[in-house]
Amino acid sequence: MGDSFFVKLWPRLVRNEPPLVSELRRRNLAGLSGRVLEVGAGTGTNFPLYPADVTDVVALEPAAELRALAVRAADGDPRIEVRPERLDEYVPTSPFDAVVFSLVLCSLPDPEGAVRQVRELLVPDGELRFLEHVAARGGILEGVQKAADATVWPRVFGNCHAHRDAVGLISGAGLAVTTVEDRMLAPAWVPFPTSPLVLGRASAR
Numbered sequence: 001m002g003d004s005f006f007v008k009l010w011p012r013l014v015r016n017e018p019p020l021v022s023e024l025r026r027r028n029l030a031g032l033s034g035r036v037l038e039v040g041a042g043t044g045t046n047f048p049l050y051p052a053d054v055t056d057v058v059a060l061e062p063a064a065e066l067r068a069l070a071v072r073a074a075d076g077d078p079r080i081e082v083r084p085e086r087l088d089e090y091v092p093t094s095p096f097d098a099v100v101f102s103l104v105l106c107s108l109p110d111p112e113g114a115v116r117q118v119r120e121l122l123v124p125d126g127e128l129r130f131l132e133h134v135a136a137r138g139g140i141l142e143g144v145q146k147a148a149d150a151t152v153w154p155r156v157f158g159n160c161h162a163h164r165d166a167v168g169l170i171s172g173a174g175l176a177v178t179t180v181e182d183r184m185l186a187p188a189w190v191p192f193p194t195s196p197l198v199l200g201r202a203s204a205r
Contacts, residue, residue, distance in 0.1 A: 006158030007065045014045045018185055021131075024199050025049060025102060028131040034097030037121060039087050039114070040104030042066050044073025047080055055079060058096075062086045087114050095123045101130040105166050106194075107159040115173035122204040128175055132166040134182070134198040144191040153193060162193035167200060175202035
């Protein structure tokens, strides 16, 4: 199963994602300008949402099946370049005004290293925009997340780890977290592992 199953499943999931996620994607990109790096572009779901003030988007997507869909989604927008590298393989020609994470930090094999690299890729006062699954704190949901991460969840969903502290990882890498908004995809009494979401911004110091 693993990654091959996930890359077949993901296009269906994003076509049917909850309205709340679509709203948060839009807000995650609102107000961006200049040169942007998107990490883990998937099928290119974010591409139509980039503001007109964004001049260039370098979109990294190492999974070939997803990348083909992202290339199709970028067709007609000369600002967007879809590339096959992972973040740790990518060598930029110039720094970025912003980096975008959308539901990707949970699946990176070295999330701490990834955020440290982001800091190096940003211009002074550049910004990380993030929309991520986040670890629950206390209650049944925290236990469900930990159990899911220790069993089948990462194998089925492309190395997704539900119980990752996205905000802690970002601040621990030396970025200054400036805004955080916590949301839930489902009511608190529905213990779905990836229900807790965080929308936020962080700046390079």
